Structure formats: C-alpha cells, structure tokens
Amino acid sequence: MILRILTAAALAVLSLASPVRAHEGHDHGTPPPAVSAQTAPRAEAQSALFELVAVARGPSLEIHLDRFDTNEPVVGATIEIETPAGPAIAVAAGDIYRLDAAWAEQPGAHDLIATITSGTDIDFLTATLTIPEAPAPIVAEGSGWLVGSALATEMRDALSVDLRDRLSRNDPALLTVGTIGFALGLLVMAVFRRKAFVAAGAVAGLVLLFGGSLAVAQEAGPIPAASLRDLAQRLPDGSVFIPKPTQRILAIRTVMTIPADHARIVEMPGRVIPDPNASGYVQASIAGRLSPPPGGFPRLGAKVEVGDVLAFVASPIQTIDQSDLRQSRSELDQAISIAEQRVRRSETLVKSGAVAKTTLDETKIELEGLRDRRAAIDQVQVKPEALVAPVSGVVAASNAIAGQMAESNAIVFHIVDPSRLWVEALAYGHSGSFSAASAEGEGVEAMSLTFEGAGFADRSQALPVHFSVDGDTRGIRPGQMLTVLAKTEETQTGVALPRTSVLRGANGQDIVFLHTGAERFEPREVRVLPLDGDRVIVAAGIEAGSRVVTEGAELLNQIR
Numbered sequence: 001m002i003l004r005i006l007t008a009a010a011l012a013v014l015s016l017a018s019p020v021r022a023h024e025g026h027d028h029g030t031p032p033p034a035v036s037a038q039t040a041p042r043a044e045a046q047s048a049l050f051e052l053v054a055v056a057r058g059p060s061l062e063i064h065l066d067r068f069d070t071n072e073p074v075v076g077a078t079i080e081i082e083t084p085a086g087p088a089i090a091v092a093a094g095d096i097y098r099l100d101a102a103w104a105e106q107p108g109a110h111d112l113i114a115t116i117t118s119g120t121d122i123d124f125l126t127a128t129l130t131i132p133e134a135p136a137p138i139v140a141e142g143s144g145w146l147v148g149s150a151l152a153t154e155m156r157d158a159l160s161v162d163l164r165d166r167l168s169r170n171d172p173a174l175l176t177v178g179t180i181g182f183a184l185g186l187l188v189m190a191v192f193r194r195k196a197f198v199a200a201g202a203v204a205g206l207v208l209l210f211g212g213s214l215a216v217a218q219e220a221g222p223i224p225a226a227s228l229r230d231l232a233q234r235l236p237d238g239s240v241f242i243p244k245p246t247q248r249i250l251a252i253r254t255v256m257t258i259p260a261d262h263a264r265i266v267e268m269p270g271r272v273i274p275d276p277n278a279s280g281y282v283q284a285s286i287a288g289r290l291s292p293p294p295g296g297f298p299r300l301g302a303k304v305e306v307g308d309v310l311a312f313v314a315s316p317i318q319t320i321d322q323s324d325l326r327q328s329r330s331e332l333d334q335a336i337s338i339a340e341q342r343v344r345r346s347e348t349l350v351k352s353g354a355v356a357k358t359t360l361d362e363t364k365i366e367l368e369g370l371r372d373r374r375a376a377i378d379q380v381q382v383k384p385e386a387l388v389a390p391v392s393g394v395v396a397a398s399n400a401i402a403g404q405m406a407e408s409n410a411i412v413f414h415i416v417d418p419s420r421l422w423v424e425a426l427a428y429g430h431s432g433s434f435s436a437a438s439a440e441g442e443g444v445e446a447m448s449l450t451f452e453g454a455g456f457a458d459r460s461q462a463l464p465v466h467f468s469v470d471g472d473t474r475g476i477r478p479g480q481m482l483t484v485l486a487k488t489e490e491t492q493t494g495v496a497l498p499r500t501s502v503l504r505g506a507n508g509q510d511i512v513f514l515h516t517g518a519e520r521f522e523p524r525e526v527r528v529l530p531l532d533g534d535r536v537i538v539a540a541g542i543e544a545g546s547r548v549v550t551e552g553a554e555l556l557n558q559i560r
Contacts, residue, residue: 064244077118270425278417280390426462494537515547
C-alpha cells in the first residue's frame with residue numbers, strides 16, 4: 001500500500017511539472033495535414049507567373065522563387081520585399097535569395113509584400129509569415145493524481161521533444177540534474193533499509209530527475225528556427241511534403257493541364273522488316289557444292305554491291321548422269337567425225353562443180369553445232385554457278401561454308417540495306433488506314449513512321465500493315481519487336497501528358513502527382529489512353545488547370 005501511495009505521489013509531481021499549451025478556443029476549420037518533422041516557419045505565395053516560399057532561418061529570410069506553371073527555379077530576378085522593418089532587397093545566391101530579417105525572430109504574424117522583376121515579367125505577391133511563440137509551462141488544475149490510462153499520457157507529455165533533443169546532445173545541465181537526483185535516491189536507500197523506503201527513494205530520484213530535466217528544458221525554450229531541418233516526408237493523407245531545396249535536388253518539373261482534342265491512337269504489335277525494294281536473298285538455282293570466290297565468302301555485316309560474286313555452286317554429277325554424258329559425248333564425237341568428212345568431200349565436189357556451194361555451207365553449219373554441243377557437255381563438269389548479290393547493302397545472314405552441299409532454292413545469303421527499314425504491324429479490329437504513326441521498343445527511342453499500305457489477308461484475325469521508318473535507323477535491326485502507335489481519323493478529348501508522368505500505384509491503378517501547394521504534392525488516380533511514343537492522354541481523373549509533375553514523379557513516389 002505504501003509503495004502505491006508513493007508511486008502515485010511521484011506521478012502527481014510529474015503531472016504538475018509537465019508543460020501544457022494554451023489554446024484560445026477558436027475554431028479555424030480543418031487544417032492541412034501537419035508535417036511530422038519539425039520545420040522552420042515559412043510563408044508561401046502564388047500568382048499566374050511565380051511561386052514564392054519564404055523560410056525563416058533565425059535572423060535571416062531564405063526565399064525560393066519558381067515559375068508557377070513549370071516549377072523551374074527563377075535565377076537572376078530582383079525581389080524587393082516590404083517587411084515590418086521597411087523595404088529590403090533580397091540578395092541572390094544561385095537559385096536561392098536571402099534577406100536580413102532580425103524581425104523574423106519576434107513571435108507573431110508578419111505581413112510581407114514582394115515585388116518580383118524577372119526580365120520583362122513583373123509581379124506582386126503577398127504572404128504572411130507566422131513565427132510561433134515559445135511554449136510556456138502551465139500548471140494543470142486539480143489534484144494531479146493519475147489513474148488508469150492517464151499515466152501513459154502524462155509520461156508522454158513529460159518527455160517532450162526538447163527533452164529528447166537535449167538527451168541526444170548530452171546537455172550538461174540535464175546530466176547534472178539527473179546525477180544529483182540519482183545520488184539522492186541512493187542515499188535514501190542506504191539510510192532506510194526497508195523495501196517500502198527503498199521504493200520511495202527510487203521514486204524521489206525519478207521525481208528529481210524528470211522534474212529537473214523538465215525545468216531545464218522549459219528554461220531553455222524551443223529549438224531555434226535556424227537549426228530546424230526541413231525533411232521530405234509522406235503525410236498521413238497520402239500527400240508528400242517536399243521542401244523547396246529538395247525539389248531543386250530532385251529536379252521536380254510540372255505542366256499545366258489543358259484539355260484538347262487529339263486524334264485517336266491505335267496500339268499494335270509490330271516488328272522490323274527490311275525494305276522489300278532494298279533487300280534480297282541469294283539462292284542457288286541448282287543443288288551443288290559451295291566454294292568461295294577469290295577473297296573468300298563475305299562476312300556478316302560486310303558491304304556488298306549489286307552484281308558482286310559472293311559464292312560458287314558446283315553441281316555434282318551422279319553415276320547415271322556420268323554414263324549418259326559419256327554416251328552423248330561418244331555420239332557427238334562420232335557425228336563430228338562424219339560431219340568433218342562430209343565437209344572435206346563437199347569442198348572437193350564444189351571445186352569440180354559437181355555440188356553446189358550451198359551444200360558445203362550447210363555441212364559446215366551442222367559441224368559447228370555438233371562441236372558446240374560437245375563443248376557444253378565438257379563444261380557441265382567443270383563450270384560452277386556464280387551466286388551474285390541482287391541489291392547493294394550489307395550481309396545480314398550467311399549460310400555459306402566451303403564444301404557445303406547446298407540444296408536447290410536454299411538461301412545462302414541475305415542482303416539488307418540498313419538505312420531502309422520498314423515496320424510490319426498487325427491491326428486488330430481496324431480498317432488499316434492511318435495518317436501517321438510512331439514506334440518504340442526496349443532500348444529504342446520513339447521513331448516516326450510513314451504509312452505504306454495495308455493488306456487484306458486475314459492473319460490471326462488481324463490485317464498486316466506496313467510502315468517505313470523515317471530518318472535515322474541506327475539502333476534497330478530486322479526482326480526486332482516494337483510497339484506501333486498509329487493515328488487514326490477519329491478524335492478523343494483529354495489532357496496530353498508525358499509517359500513519365502504516369503506511375504503505377506500500390507493497387508495497380510495509374511496515378512499522377514498534382515502540385516497542390518508550393519511544397520505539397522498529392523497522388524491522383526487517373527485513366528490514361530495511348531497517344532504517341534512519348535505521350536499519353538488522361539481521359540479522367542484530373543481537371544483543367546491542374547499542375548501535374550512531369551519530371552521527378554518516380555522519385556516523389558518513393559518518399560515515405
């Protein structure tokens with residue numbers, strides 16, 4: 001019983017020593033979510049041109065000035081501010097402006113009027129900087145006895161932020177008071193060697209420790225504004241607080257949303273193919289053995305010109321074919337001998353006048369034909385077929401190996417002009433008529449396409465559509481898979497945003513970040529449709545005139 005009474009008495013002392021903030025009893029409406037970490041006093045102002053944030057840093061004012069629509073820092077501007085101490089001009093330090101403001105250390109509301117001049121833009125902004133008063137301890141009325149759950153509340157209030165900060169910094173005054181209280185507790189335990197009095201001594205030491213600590217903390221006052229840290233953090237309502245210096249580091253940029261009519265875009269799978277007029281196959285017309293030309297077979301990627309000999313194909317002769325050739329050669333040799341004799345006899349008869357000269361000429365023509373047929377048979381065994389390049393380009397594929405047997409119609413080489421490539425896409429549920437198109441893929445930047453034509457063949461319930469690649473074709477290759485975005489004649493209304501603005505939320509829904517305050521960003525669920533290789537259309541979820549984050553949105557989404 002004695003132990004309980006002493007414990008309650010000690011907690012009552014702690015409750016009397018705990019600070020309580022006074023409140024005037026006014027209802028100011030629902031305030032925005034409070035920032036969980038301590039931040040310096042600040043004021044913000046906005047206009048159609050500029051956005052200004054003034055942060056009190058002790059006896060100076062730190063000013064951040066950005067473009068309202070893009071959130072781009074304004075450098076080299078002139079900022080003249082009407083302060084409680086009179087007009088003053090802020091000094092530029094890179095993208096930050098500073099102003100001596102001894103008055104900023106005085107608690108209360110300070111009205112500021114800023115005149116901003118940047119190039120040809122002149123604007124006036126008004127803001128109110130509120131410096132909070134130092135909290136004063138107020139003794140709570142009543143007996144101070146704590147029961148039930150009130151014990152945890154009073155102990156939490158006693159361990160204030162200031163006290164924890166001083167404990168972390170090993171404040172000498174706090175350590176001195178704690179040491180004295182602990183020594184007194186040990187003295188009481190040494191004098192009274194009874195259990196109840198030992199507990200009483202421990203309670204007395206705790207009372208002196210916490211009471212003295214609170215007294216030191218209250219006497220020292222709040223942490224100076226100059227030492228407060230502005231931390232980027234996720235707020236309870238899901239929005240994100242990003243101080244202006246952090247926005248500079250993350251390079252946050254925004255854009256004003258303006259709904260407009262955009263041509264409807266159809267997304268199709270596609271792949272890169274060679275231009276049919278600038279590519280070709282090298283095939284063997286007969287089956288035979290491959291052999292290289294002088295200098296060897298062309299390697300992959302080698303440049304070739306139309307008409308260049310790339311390989312030879314020597315046709316092998318089968319045994320039965322060789323027997324037929326020998327028989328034909330013998331018959332031709334015999335016919336040639338008979339024809340030669342007829343020619344000699346005809347020449348003799350022509351001289352005697354017994355035979356007309358036309359007979360001699362016919363015999364000579366017959367002899368020449370027999371000799372040509374005999375030479376052709378000889379060439380069948382020794383003259384190979386030359387494989388030549390049908391177009392100019394580079395060797396995209398090669399199946400040539402010396403001594404390899406090539407079948408008839410086999411593709412030995414594939415020649416492609418890399419500067420002339422097409423894209424073949426498959427259109428599902430569409431007529432296949434497009435005015436413009438673009439394509440993108442993994443590791444490939446968005447490129448412009450020109451519609452060449454569409455087929456009518458049913459290929460897996462889709463129509464093949466051909467596009468030619470405009471401009472530079474470096475970085476893409478035949479066979480590479482792409483996503484084709486083709487523009488139709490239909491229109492749809494929405495807000496066009498860069499694809500980097502749209503993120504995937506935790507629930508799988510598409511989200512964007514809205515810049516709702518100078519240092520606040522709110523996630524908003526949206527419904528998007530493809531527009532082109534770089535942009536999407538937000539069909540629902542945001543209103544006109546909103547500021548949407550276009551750069552740095554992924555970094556905002558990672559802040560917790």
